[in-house]
Amino acid sequence: MNQSIGDIVGILADNLALRKSVMPLSAKQSTAWAKGLNIPHGGTCVLYTGHMYQLLPYISTMQKQTEMVRSTPLVHTFWIGRLINKFINTTWFMARADAKQKKIYNRRLRNIALLLRKANVDFGYLYGKELYAGALVSDLGGKDILEAHARRVYAMLKSEGVKSIITVDPHTTDMLKDMYATIIPDYDIEVKSYLEVLAEKDMIPCKKNEGELAIHDSCVYARYMNTIEQPRKLLANAGITVKEPAQTGKFTQCCGGPVEALYPEKARKFAKERLEQLKATGCKEAVAMCPICLQNLEHAAETEDITIRDISECLYEAYCDDPS
Amino acid sequence: MNKATTKLLTELRKDGDFNATACINCGTCTGLCPHGLDILPRELFRYVILGLEDKVEANIETIYSCLLCKMCEANCPGDVNITANIRTLRNYINRKHFKI
Ligand code: SF4
Ligand code: SF4
Numbered sequence: 252m253n254q255s256i257g258d259i260v261g262i263l264a265d266n267l268a269l270r271k272s273v274m275p276l277s278a279k280q281s282t283a284w285a286k287g288l289n290i291p292h293g294g295t296c297v298l299y300t301g302h303m304y305q306l307l308p309y310i311s312t313m314q315k316q317t318e319m320v321r322s323t324p325l326v327h328t329f330w331i332g333r334l335i336n337k338f339i340n341t342t343w344f345m346a347r348a349d350a351k352q353k354k355i356y357n358r359r360l361r362n363i364a365l366l367l368r369k370a371n372v373d374f375g376y377l378y379g380k381e382l383y384a385g386a387l388v389s390d391l392g393g394k395d396i397l398e399a400h401a402r403r404v405y406a407m408l409k410s411e412g413v414k415s416i417i418t419v420d421p422h423t424t425d426m427l428k429d430m431y432a433t434i435i436p437d438y439d440i441e442v443k444s445y446l447e448v449l450a451e452k453d454m455i456p457c458k459k460n461e462g463e464l465a466i467h468d469s470c471v472y473a474r475y476m477n478t479i480e481q482p483r484k485l486l487a488n489a490g491i492t493v494k495e496p497a498q499t500g501k502f503t504q505c506c507g508g509p510v511e512a513l514y515p516e517k518a519r520k521f522a523k524e525r526l527e528q529l530k531a532t533g534c535k536e537a538v539a540m541c542p543i544c545l546q547n548l549e550h551a552a553e554t555e556d557i558t559i560r561d562i563s564e565c566l567y568e569a570y571c572d573d574p575s
Numbered sequence: 576m577n578k579a580t581t582k583l584l585t586e587l588r589k590d591g592d593f594n595a596t597a598c599i600n601c602g603t604c605t606g607l608c609p610h611g612l613d614i615l616p617r618e619l620f621r622y623v624i625l626g627l628e629d630k631v632e633a634n635i636e637t638i639y640s641c642l643l644c645k646m647c648e649a650n651c652p653g654d655v656n657i658t659a660n661i662r663t664l665r666n667y668i669n670r671k672h673f674k675i
Contacts, residue, residue: 256639257673264675390643392665393675394590470644505609505644513639521609521642 256513263512264393267400272302273387274309278379281305284357285376288364294375295414298364298445301384301423304356307542308348310512356542362567363419363445369571370452374417382407386422389430390509401426401434408440415441417448419563421471421478421541428476444472446540449566450481456489457573463492464565465532465557467525467548468503469541477501482540482562489569494532496525504528508543522551530557538562580626587623591663595620597653604647604657612637616647616657623664631664635672638664 263273281302290298367374382404389397404427408416418424421444428442464486472478479500486493498504507521526548529537539545540562548559587593604616614637622630631638641661648657669675 256635257669257675260669261673261675264669389662391639392662392667392669394662394666470642470646474645474649501649502646505642505646507642509642509644510640517640524609 259513260391260393263391264388264396267383267385267388267393268396271400271403272306272383274306276302276305276309281381282376282378283353284360285364285378288361290364291375293377293380293411293413294373295412296372296374297381297411297413297416298367298374298376298419299381299384299416299423299427300360300419301386301426302381303386303420303423304360304542305353306383307356307546308352311352311546312348359542359561359563360419362561362563362571365571366449366563366566367417367445370449370454372417372448372452377407377411377413380407380411384423384426385430386426387512389426391512397430398434401431405431405435405438405440413440415443418442418444420444420543421469421475422543425471425475444478444481446472446478446481446485446562450484454485454488454570456569457571458569460490460569461492462536463494463534464560465494465496465529465534465537466499467496467506467529467537467539467544467559468500469539469544470503470505472540473501473503482538485566486538486562486569489566491565491569494534496528496532498528506539506544506547508541508547511543511547518547519551522547526551526555526557530555536560538565578626583623583626583628583631587663587667590666591659592656593623593660593663594654594656595624595660598651598655599653601652603650603652607646607650609642609644609646610640612640615641616655616661619664620655620660631668632672635668638668 266273266275284305384404385397385400388400416427418427424442424444427440432438466482468479483493504525505521506525507518511518535556536558537548538560539548545559545561552559584593598617598620600617602617608615614634619631619634619638638661643658643661645658648655651657
């Protein structure tokens with residue numbers, strides 16, 4: 252079992268070193284969400300997706316396939332996969348994502364861009380030049396590979412004249428805001444999540460909203476960077492009642508997503524536990540603000556009487572989706 | 576009989592500030608960890624401090640199971656950089672055992 256951990260970590264690390272992402276996407280795949288939005292190319296302030304939302308449908312497919320292999324003797328051949336992957340991108344062949352899922356995740360990114368536009372934030376997008384930030388390899392302990400990658404991303408940002416970044420998920424935010432600063436001396440890019448940016452604006456809801464939602468804080472937003480009040484402020488300002496589960500804010504309980512790549516059965520167990528806490532609020536809907544939490548909790552909720560939503564969807568409906 | 580040595584700690588400190596010696600063994604991390612694994616992180620870090628490499632090796636699955644959720648770290652009275660230490664430990668295992 253331990254060797255298969257090494258092979259999976261090895262494949263992801265090799266991909267980051269050789270192909271600039273743990274699971275390389277074509278420019279067409281990573282930028283499809285922005286089609287028709289006419290977001291300017293580049294600029295000093297950019298919306299940086301870090302490819303997390305775009306990758307999730309592919310990761311989901313790959314995890315299902317890996318899980319099937321894991322329960323068979325084929326698990327002992329992962330090392331062959333790693334060897335081949337050095338020459339041919341095997342993860343790409345493994346992961347044929349579900350078209351419906353891709354559409355949903357792309358829509359979430361569009362929501363974020365439209366919310367920022369509604370708040371009169373001036374931003375561009377790097378389109379095909381944007382790179383994955385390296386969170387998964389960092390978490391799995393690929394220090395040298397991550398450091399080389401961070402320098403590559405920073406060089407790209409500097410050559411594009413970027414001074415500030417608006418991120419869309421907690422893991423990319425942590426990488427670009429704090430982790431890169433420990434790797435690169437004089438790192439000088441200002442990084443804020445879109446939730447921070449929107450919370451600083453006086454946003455006016457486009458309609459009267461009501462209803463209640465249970466809130467699931469991401470561990471990374473809540474405990475790594477103290478982003479706790481901002482999502483609550485945005486939801487409450489829109490008229491939505493936010494219900495807190497037993498463990499919340501600084502004490503939020505992890506969804507289990509961070510171990511999904513290596514131990515899917517453990518990830519599922521944590522997600523179920525967290526889902527029980529969210530259900531205990533009595534709400535029929537819960538919001539997550541991280542694509543990893545979202546995916547893990549969505550899977551856990553498939554047979555349950557609660558729907559997990561991305562906070563961007565709720566905010567888009569409240570602030571942008573004018574029914575008139 | 577295991578013999579304590581600083582070799583492993585010295586090796587790990589080449590990669591980062593492995594500050595496990597600040598641990599006062601209060602057990603807060605164990606009590607709060609959603610995994611409920613008593614080895615993570617204080618016992619594990621003690622193995623590192625004592626240079627008990629075989630004990631570290633025997634717990635590879637536990638080391639990679641940590642969620643890096645910081646529930647322990649945010650409440651640690653010793654200000655131990657628990658998640659950074661776990662990343663450093665993984666980096667060491669990746670190199671030494673998985674040849675990455
Ligand atoms: S909470 Fe901190 S000081 Fe207490 S046992 Fe855990 S690592 Fe050591
Ligand atoms: S960071 Fe790891 S050791 Fe600490 S509470 Fe979370 S899962 Fe447990």
